Amino acid sequence: MATLSQRHVVIERSQLPDLCVGCDSRAASVCNAIEDRDMARLAAITTSSEAPVGRVFIQEGESADNFFNITLGTARLFKLLPDGRRQITGFVGPGHFLGLAVSDTYAFSAEAMEPVRFCRFSRPRLRVLLDDFPALEKRLLEVAATELVAAQEQMLLLGRKTAVERLASFLLAQSVMGVPCGHPRAHLTLKMTRGDIADYLGLTIETISRTLTRLRNERLIDIPSTTDVIIRNHAALVNLAGGLNRSPTA
Amino acid sequence: MATLSQRHVVIERSQLPDLCVGCDSRAASVCNAIEDRDMARLAAITTSSEAPVGRVFIQEGESADNFFNITLGTARLFKLLPDGRRQITGFVGPGHFLGLAVSDTYAFSAEAMEPVRFCRFSRPRLRVLLDDFPALEKRLLEVAATELVAAQEQMLLLGRKTAVERLASFLLAQSVMGVPCGHPRAHLTLKMTRGDIADYLGLTIETISRTLTRLRNERLIDIPSTTDVIIRNHAALVNLAGGLNRSPTA
DNA sequence: CGGTCACTTGATCGTCTTCAATACCAGTGG
DNA sequence: CCACTGGTATTGAAGACGATCAAGTGACCG
Structure with a gap:
């Protein structure tokens, strides 16, 4: 188990480019954020598992016993209302940490969109690890802060943007993902x-x-297939999206 | 300066009840979250300042040089779209930390709703402090995680709830504030x-x-004045709000 | 080839917004 | 004391954007 997850970690890191050390968005990737020796130590206490497509491997409201580190695949994070209305709070891929919940229960559910492989480790174990490696904790804080900023941007989108503006923002965000x-x-x-x-x-x-x-009719994008989108007029999309993290001139 | 802010800190802490040590929502207050000795050390490197009502003391997009710790008053945090549309991401009071932004610029603005007093300290100084006191960092992580959970709840509200549901949720949140x-x-x-x-x-x-x-017409609340609301039927509000952090039965 | 699922497109509907008028309240100065 | 002012809240009427309802298309797969 330990060796298995360890290998995954190594694969993960080797897939990532070694440049861009001073880049902003580097903080978004937890993989990049953790020192090699810490990652090894991390891998040693994890158990690796998989979730097939459609499997909800984190259930909102359930006891938050574990932390998760996605190593392969993609998952959607969401919250539900009693009548079934769903709000997806994010899409997460390899390198993403899940389970930072403070309370004793998970605040959201996670469902595999592709087959997902992840490393799981218990909270007490993480606590020990954090005590040993303050650097890891520092990185986790950065990750949390990054997600917080993203969440605030999403609040602006959900609360104040029109449909076109939301979609433009979404496509642009997708275009810089990874x-x-x-x-x-x-x-x-x-x-x-x-x-x-x-x-x-x-x-x-x-x-x-x-x-x-x-x-598409306005020639801002092309849609060769239902899963593919080609951005034809990036500037116009940015304009529609509301400047994309602009500093408000007002 | 140092002694001044130190006094504020003491006042802060003494105002807070000493019970509820194991309580969940304790993590939400940064005041409670920091050890006495750490707070003293913290106070030593801060400069205290004030902002009158209406003053925007953090401007979205500006260089994020400082961390803030509100000691008195209330502020609204918000983001703007180029045309002036505003999304308020939160209301913060004494004990709240601001400026966890990862990037080099603030991700939101902060404006005083009442006269606000706050302690400010530079990022490099915080970094030093965090290195000396891992416990502080751990608490900050908890705080960030708590805010993240709140942000996700707010996304559900903004994305999927109706007007009544939003207001019900808001009133209930206000009723447990502090x-x-x-x-x-x-x-x-x-x-x-x-x-x-x-x-x-x-x-x-x-x-x-x-x-x-x-x-009010449905007898769920009373509105004695424009600033006061009395909750008459708490259960009905909870029901309207969508169970308030319920675990979805679906 | 039939079935399912996801997507697209059209027509209608409803909630919330927008526009507008009025009421309210505190502060200020005549 | 009362009129005046500016900010804030309430209420009404009309309008718009997105939701809902419904039909039809296309891709994938057994």
């Missing part, structure tokens, strides 16, 4: 369904579909 | 305007007003 420093990608391959996007942006499937075709 | 463990207060005195509430809940002033009167 691109540490360089230029944003123009070709996106979405791993989520329209329903996922809708529940992430606080809209409905139909509105997502309509708005996408509208953006 | 009440660490005990029963929620029935009598609320709101420090924010309708406009603030609107920008916090992703609605308009008019909708807030209408929805409040609707709740």
Whole structure:
């Protein structure tokens, strides 16, 4: 088990570019954020497991006994209302930590979108580890702060942006996902369904579909297939999205 | 300066009840979260300042040079869109830390709702302090995690709840604000305007007003003055709000 | 080839917004 | 004491954006 998860960790790190050391978005990746020796120590106390597509491997409200470190695949994080309305709070991939919940229960659910492999370790064990490696704790704090900033941006989106603006913001965010420093990608391959996007942006499937075709008709994007989007007019999208982290001139 | 802020800190702590040591919501207060000796050390490197009502003492997009620790008063945190639309991400009072931003610029603005007094200290200084006191860092992590959970709850509210549900959730949240463990207060005195509430809940002033009167007509609340709300039917509000952190039965 | 699932597109509906008028309250100065 | 002012809240009427309801298309797969 230990050796298995250890190998995953190594694979993870070797996949990541070694440049971009001083980059902002580097903090977003927990993988990059942890020293090699810490990662080894981390791997030693984890148990690796897998979740098939559709499996909810973290259930909101259940006892938050474990921390998770995704090593492969993608998952959606979401919260539900009693009548089934769903809000997706994020999509997470390799390198992401889950389970920072303070209370004794998880604050959200996590469901595998692709087959997901993750390392799991108990809270007490993490506590010990954090005591031994303050650097790890520092990094975790950075990660939490990064997510907090992202959450605030999402609040702005959900509370104040129109449908087009939300979709523009979403596409732009997707275009820089996993691109540490360089230029944003123009070709996106979405791993989520329209329903996922809708529940992430606080809209409905139909509105997502309509708005996408509208953006296509206005030549801002192309949609070669339902999973692929090509950004044709990046500047216009940025403008629509509300400047994308601009400093307000008002 | 140092002695001044130190006195504030002492005042802060003495105002807080010493019970409720094992309580969940204790983590939300940074004041409670820091050891006495750490607080003294903290106070030693801070400079205390004040902001009059309406003063924006943190500006989104500006260089994030300082951390802030509110010691008196209340402030609204918000983000703006280029055309002036505002999303309030939170209301913060004494004990709250600000400036956890990872990037080199603040991710939000902060404006004094009442006269605000705060201790300010530079990031490098905080870094030194965190190195000396791992316990402080651990607490900060808890605080960040708590805020993250709150942010996710707010995303659910903004993305998926109706106007009544949002207002019900808001009133209930207000009723437990500053009440660490005990029963929620029935009598609320709101420090924010309708406009603030609107920008916090992703609605308009008019909708807030209408929805409040609707709740009053349905005998769920009373509104003795524009700033005061009395919760008459707590259970009904909880039901409206969507169970309030319930574990979804679906 | 039939079935399922996801997506698209159209028509209608409802909630919240927008626009507008009025009421309210505190502070200020005549 | 009362009129005046500016900010804030309430209430009404009309409008818009997105939701809902519904039908149809296309891709994938047994």
